[in-house]
Amino acid sequence: MKRIFHFIRARARKVLLEEIWLEDYVKLGMKIGRDCSIQPGVIFDYSHCWLIEIGNRVTIAPEAYILTHDTSSKSLIGYTRIGTVIIEDDVFIGARAIIMPGVTIGKGAIVAAGSVVTKTVESEMVVSGIPAIPIRSVTEQKSKLQQLMDSSKCYDESYTLSGRISAQKRETMMRELLGKSGFVR
Incomplete structure (x- = not known):
C-alpha cells in the first residue's frame, strides 16, 4: 500500500510541479547508458537534450549542469551556439560542475566539483577549475588519495x-x- 501511495504522489507531483524526469529526456532522444548514478538536482539542457550522450557507469553528482546550447551568441550574431555533450564510460562529474556545449569527457575521467568544462577532457584525466584544466591523471589521483587515506x-x-x-x-x-x-x- 505504501508503494502505491508513493507512486501516486510522485506522479501527481510531476504533473502539478511540471517536473521533468529522466524518462522525459530519453523520450526526446537523450542517451543514457547502463548502471549510471545521476544524483538529485542535475540539470540537463531540455531544449536540445538529444545532443547529450552518457555512457555506462557514469556518476553525476548533485546540481551539475549539462548544457548543449549557449545563448550568449544570440545578441551578437543572431544565432544560438549549440553542440553535443558526450560523456564516455566510467566518468565522474562532481557537484555543481558545468559541462558546456561541444565537449567530450573521455573514458574514466574525473571532473572536480564546481568546475566549468569548456574543452574536451582526455580519458583518465582529472580536471578542475574555471575553466577546467587537467591537474593530474586518474592514476596519480588514486595514489595521492591512498597516501592521504593511510594517514x-x-x-x-x-x-x-x-x-x-x-x-x-x-x-x-x-x-x-x-x-x-x-x-x-
Missing part, C-alpha cells in the same frame, strides 16, 4: 545513514574529524 581516520559502513549510524558514532565522527578529513566505506 587519515577511516570509518566502516556503520558510520553511514544506510548503516544506521548511532548518535554516539555521529558524535565520535564529528569530534575525530574536526578540522580535517577522513574516509568512509
Whole structure:
C-alpha cells in the first residue's frame, strides 16, 4: 500500500510541479547508458537534450549542469551556439560542475566539483577549475588519495545513514574529524 501511495504522489507531483524526469529526456532522444548514478538536482539542457550522450557507469553528482546550447551568441550574431555533450564510460562529474556545449569527457575521467568544462577532457584525466584544466591523471589521483587515506581516520559502513549510524558514532565522527578529513566505506 505504501508503494502505491508513493507512486501516486510522485506522479501527481510531476504533473502539478511540471517536473521533468529522466524518462522525459530519453523520450526526446537523450542517451543514457547502463548502471549510471545521476544524483538529485542535475540539470540537463531540455531544449536540445538529444545532443547529450552518457555512457555506462557514469556518476553525476548533485546540481551539475549539462548544457548543449549557449545563448550568449544570440545578441551578437543572431544565432544560438549549440553542440553535443558526450560523456564516455566510467566518468565522474562532481557537484555543481558545468559541462558546456561541444565537449567530450573521455573514458574514466574525473571532473572536480564546481568546475566549468569548456574543452574536451582526455580519458583518465582529472580536471578542475574555471575553466577546467587537467591537474593530474586518474592514476596519480588514486595514489595521492591512498597516501592521504593511510594517514587519515577511516570509518566502516556503520558510520553511514544506510548503516544506521548511532548518535554516539555521529558524535565520535564529528569530534575525530574536526578540522580535517577522513574516509568512509
